[in-house]
Amino acid sequence: SQQGEEDPQALSIQEGENATMNCSYKTSINNLQWYRQNSGRGLVHLILIRSNEREKHSGRLRVTLDTSKKSSSLLITASRAADTASYFCATENAGNNRKLIWGLGTSLAVNP
Amino acid sequence: DGGITQSPKYLFRKEGQNVTLSCEQNLNHDAMYWYRQDPGQGLRLIYYSQIVNDFQKGDIAEGYSVSREKKESFPLTVTSAQKNPTAFYLCASSMHSDQRKETQYFGPGTRLLVL
Numbered sequence: 772s773q774q775g776e777e778d779p780q781a782l783s784i785q786e787g788e789n790a791t792m793n794c795s796y797k798t799s800i801n802n803l804q805w806y807r808q809n810s811g812r813g814l815v816h817l818i819l820i821r822s823n824e825r826e827k828h829s830g831r832l833r834v835t836l837d838t839s840k841k842s843s844s845l846l847i848t849a850s851r852a853a854d855t856a857s858y859f860c861a862t863e864n865a866g867n868n869r870k871l872i873w874g875l876g877t878s879l880a881v882n883p
Numbered sequence: 884d885g886g887i888t889q890s891p892k893y894l895f896r897k898e899g900q901n902v903t904l905s906c907e908q909n910l911n912h913d914a915m916y917w918y919r920q921d922p923g924q925g926l927r928l929i930y931y932s933q934i935v936n937d938f939q940k941g942d943i944a945e946g947y948s949v950s951r952e953k954k955e956s957f958p959l960t961v962t963s964a965q966k967n968p969t970a971f972y973l974c975a976s977s978m979h980s981d982q983r984k985e986t987q988y989f990g991p992g993t994r995l996l997v998l
Contacts, residue, residue: 804986813887813973813989814926859925863985870941871987873918873925 777860777877785882790847792877794860801863803836803843804871808857817845817858822865850881886910889974889990896961896968897998904959904993906974915957916975916987919943926973932957961995969997
């Protein structure tokens with residue numbers, strides 16, 4: 772069952788611009804994670820934010836979490852063509868047995 | 884791809900045939916997972932295992948079977964009962980801990996096609 776819903780479904784920007792993707796979820800969570808998937812490849816973990824955290828940074832990535840709105844955003848600053856990929860959010864629900872609930876993803880195209 | 888290997892990269896199945904997808908990890912992770920991904924879709928959980936000799940059904944287990952006889956191996960069999968098996972199959976693993984901040988490490992995937 773899908774909990775996370777990413778928005779937008781697809782995003783096309785120019786190199787150097789910032790890209791923002793959003794994720795909404797429905798139930799209480801332990802943490803929310805963002806993953807990246809290049810076409811035809813496995814997923815790679817990007818960043819994890821716990822339910823008691825509001826913002827986290829990793830290089831050019833910035834993730835925010837608003838538990839009152841049950842939403843998260845992923846910001847990629849100064850995007851590069853190599854950032855072209857699909858980005859997925861996944862939530863570990865409170866009380867869950869470590870299963871992750873996945874969104875449908877945002878497809879990001881960064882044009883050189 | 885983080886110490887997890889999947890084979891083969893492409894697999895062709897004939898009608899009525901069972902096929903087995905391999906997943907091996909050398910990360911010493913306790914938990915392993917199998918997901919199915921259809922085009923333009925997110926991941927759907929087929930089966931998962933938190934410890935050797937134990938596994939649980941995920942959201943779409945019908946037509947699939949697994950075993951977990953060794954910590955490093957979690958093969959998935961797509962049986963003839965799975966009527967729409969064409970998809971991209973992803974195996975993942977994670978460390979079993981109580982820290983509630985586990986991330987999953989993914990293999991490169993196996994694309995299954997029906998002849």
